[in-house]
Amino acid sequence: MSTNKRTYWQDNLRLVRFCLTIWFVVSFGFGILLVDVLNQIQIGGVRLGFWFAQQGSIYAFVVLIFYYAWRMSVVDKAHGVTED
Amino acid sequence: MDLQTLTYLVVGASFVLYIGIALASRARSTGEFYVAGKHVHPLANGMATAADWMSAASFISMAGLIAFLGYDGAVYLMGWTGGYVLLALLLAPYLRKFGKFTVPDFIGDRYDSQTARVVAVVCLILISFTYVAGQMRGVGIVFSRFLNVDISVGLFIGMAIVFFYAVLGGMKGITYTQVAQYWVLILAYLVPAVFISLQVTGTPVPQIAFASSVVDDGGFLLEKLDRIVTDLGFGAYTSGAKSRTDVFFITLALMIGTAGLPHVIVRFFTVPRVRDARMSAGWALLFIAILYTTAPAVGALARLNLTETIQHGPVGAVDGNLAYEERPLWFRTWEDTGLLRFEDKNADGRIQYYDDTNPDFAATAREYGWRGNELGVDRDIMVLANPEIAGLPNWVIALVAAGGIAAALSTAAGLLLVISAAVSHDLLKSVFAPEISERGELLAGRVSAAVAILVAGYLGYNPPGFVAQVVALAFGLAAASLFPVILLGIFSLRVNKYGAIAGMVSGLTFTLSYIIYFKGVFMAPFAENVSENWLFGISPEGIGALGAALNFAVAIAVSAVTPPPPATVRELVERIRVPS
Numbered sequence: 124m125s126t127n128k129r130t131y132w133q134d135n136l137r138l139v140r141f142c143l144t145i146w147f148v149v150s151f152g153f154g155i156l157l158v159d160v161l162n163q164i165q166i167g168g169v170r171l172g173f174w175f176a177q178q179g180s181i182y183a184f185v186v187l188i189f190y191y192a193w194r195m196s197v198v199d200k201a202h203g204v205t206e207d
Numbered sequence: 208m209d210l211q212t213l214t215y216l217v218v219g220a221s222f223v224l225y226i227g228i229a230l231a232s233r234a235r236s237t238g239e240f241y242v243a244g245k246h247v248h249p250l251a252n253g254m255a256t257a258a259d260w261m262s263a264a265s266f267i268s269m270a271g272l273i274a275f276l277g278y279d280g281a282v283y284l285m286g287w288t289g290g291y292v293l294l295a296l297l298l299a300p301y302l303r304k305f306g307k308f309t310v311p312d313f314i315g316d317r318y319d320s321q322t323a324r325v326v327a328v329v330c331l332i333l334i335s336f337t338y339v340a341g342q343m344r345g346v347g348i349v350f351s352r353f354l355n356v357d358i359s360v361g362l363f364i365g366m367a368i369v370f371f372y373a374v375l376g377g378m379k380g381i382t383y384t385q386v387a388q389y390w391v392l393i394l395a396y397l398v399p400a401v402f403i404s405l406q407v408t409g410t411p412v413p414q415i416a417f418a419s420s421v422v423d424d425g426g427f428l429l430e431k432l433d434r435i436v437t438d439l440g441f442g443a444y445t446s447g448a449k450s451r452t453d454v455f456f457i458t459l460a461l462m463i464g465t466a467g468l469p470h471v472i473v474r475f476f477t478v479p480r481v482r483d484a485r486m487s488a489g490w491a492l493l494f495i496a497i498l499y500t501t502a503p504a505v506g507a508l509a510r511l512n513l514t515e516t517i518q519h520g521p522v523g524a525v526d527g528n529l530a531y532e533e534r535p536l537w538f539r540t541w542e543d544t545g546l547l548r549f550e551d552k553n554a555d556g557r558i559q560y561y562d563d564t565n566p567d568f569a570a571t572a573r574e575y576g577w578r579g580n581e582l583g584v585d586r587d588i589m590v591l592a593n594p595e596i597a598g599l600p601n602w603v604i605a606l607v608a609a610g611g612i613a614a615a616l617s618t619a620a621g622l623l624l625v626i627s628a629a630v631s632h633d634l635l636k637s638v639f640a641p642e643i644s645e646r647g648e649l650l651a652g653r654v655s656a657a658v659a660i661l662v663a664g665y666l667g668y669n670p671p672g673f674v675a676q677v678v679a680l681a682f683g684l685a686a687a688s689l690f691p692v693i694l695l696g697i698f699s700l701r702v703n704k705y706g707a708i709a710g711m712v713s714g715l716t717f718t719l720s721y722i723i724y725f726k727g728v729f730m731a732p733f734a735e736n737v738s739e740n741w742l743f744g745i746s747p748e749g750i751g752a753l754g755a756a757l758n759f760a761v762a763i764a765v766s767a768v769t770p771p772p773p774a775t776v777r778e779l780v781e782r783i784r785v786p787s
Contacts, residue, residue: 128784128785132785135784139297142292143292146289146292150289150458151455151458154281154285154458155281155454155458156455158278162445166418167427168418168427168428168430169418169427169429173278173429176285177280177281177417177503178503180284181284181285181499181500182496182500184288184289184291184292184492185489185496188291188292188296188485188488188492191295191296191485192295192485192486192488192489195300195482199482205482205786206787
C-alpha cells in the first residue's frame, strides 16, 4: 500500500473513532447509563436523560452521518482519491 | 362519502401510482434488476431506504409499543436509528466501492471461499424470510381492518401488487415505488400526529409537543402522564421497567442488526459513487428520523388520550370511570375488531383500566371496589385508531390505511428482492451454474422473486409464532451472523475464510438457540422467558449483541491459528478502502 493510501486510511480511522465515540456517548451514555443523572436536569417539560433516549440521540445520529460524509469528502480531496 | 368507499379510493389510488411507476421502470439487465444500474440519486436512495426500512412494525406498532413501554421504548427508537451510523461509517462506502451486486458476493469474494458465500446466503435467507413473514401479515391485517376483507384476501392483493413491481422492475422498480411509498407513509403518519399535538398541547410540531404543556390544565404533558398512570398503579411513563443491562443490550442488538440487514445494506449498492453512499445514509436516516422522533410524541399523546377517556374523573370516585354504555363510537368500532376488549369484572357497568399486576396497588384497588383490570388494549390500536380517537375527518383515516399498506409493501418488496438475488446470483450464477447467460440469470431472478412472494404469502398466512417475536429474531440473526464478518472483511486484513465461516456459524447457532430456548419458534419453549433464567440478564431480544461479540471473537481466534488470506484478498481489501 502506498504511503498516501496508508495515511488516508489512518485519517479515516481517526474520524470513524471520533464519530463512534459521540455515537456511543449520546445513546448508550446519555440515554441509558447516565439517564438517572441527566434526569436531574429538566428542560421545558422533559427530563434530559429521557429526552436523549427518545429524541436527542436520534438527532445526534443524523448530524453525525452528515458530518462524517462532509469530513470524508474533504479527506478524499486532500489525498487526491476522489472519484471522477 | 362513507369511510369505506373513501378508504378504497385512497388505497386504490396509491396502488395505481405504484403500478404506474413499476411500468415506467422495468429492469432490462441484471445490473438494473439487482442494483438499479447504480444510477440512483443519493437523495432518492435515502427516501427509498427509509421506506424499505420502515416496516409495518415501525408504522403500525412502534408508537403503541412506546405508549405502553414508556422510557423502555427507547430501545426501538435508538436501536432502529443508531444502526445507520454504523452502516454509514463502517460498511456502506466500502461495499459500494466493492461494486458487485449482493452481500454474499462480498463475503464470498473477500473470504475467497464458496463455502463462506453459501453460509452467507443461508443467513440472508433465514433473516429475510423471518422478516418478510411479519410484513405480509401486516398487509393482511391493515386490509382486513380498514377494508373489511378477510386477512387472506388482503394478503393476496398485497402479494399481487408486490409481484407486479418486484418481478417486473427488480431493484429499479422497487426503488422508485419506494420513493412514492415514503411520501404516502410519512404523510399518513404526520397528519394525525400534527392534529393530535395541536389538540392536546396547542403546538402543531409533535417533537415540541412532547416537551410542552397540555392545553387543559397547563401542566407538562409528560409530568401529567406520569401522574395519571401512576395513580392507576402503572409504572411511571418516564422511567422504565426493564433492567439497564437489558435496555443496553437490546439497543445494541437492534443497532448492529439494522446495520447487518441485507435488504438495507444492498440499497447502498445502487448509488453512483462512494461519497454518494455516505451522503445517502445521512438522507436515509434524516427521512427515518422524521417518523422516529414523531413516534414518541404519538405514543405519549395516545396513552394520555386513552387513559383520560376511560378514567375521565377522579380515581376511586364511582363516576370517575367511563360507563360502558357511554363509550364513544371509536371504542365500539375497535371492539368489533377484537383490538379492544371489555369484561365487567365487578359488574358496575363502568370500565376500570389499571395495573392489576402491581401488588402495591392491589389494596387501593380493592378499596375502590375494583375487581381486576377490565380493558384489554392491543398496542397496534394506538396508531390505527388515533385519528378516530382524536375525531379527525375520514380522509385522514383512509390515509392511515394507505400509509400502513405502503410501509408493509415497501419493506416486503425490498426483502423479496434480496432473497431472489441471493438465489439467482449467489447460488445459481456464482456457485451452481457459472456459465448461465445474463438473460438466463435475469429470468432466474424473476422466477425466484415470484417463488419468494408465494413463500412469504404462505408464511404471512401461517406465521411461525407471534409476528413481533419473529422480527426480533431477524435482528438478532443479522447482528450475530452477517454484520461481524462484513466489518472484519473491511477493517481486518488478517481474518480469513476459516475465521469467517466459524464466526458466522457460531454467532448464528448461539443466537438462534437462545431465542428458540426461550421463545420456542415452531416448538414449545424450553424455559420460561423471565429475567431470572436469562444469561447475564439479557433477554432474547438483546441476545444478538452477545451473538455478534461471539462471532467477532471466534472469527479472530480461528484466523489467528490458520494461514492468512491470499494476496488477492489483500489487494481486494486495500482497493475497497479507498474511493478511487
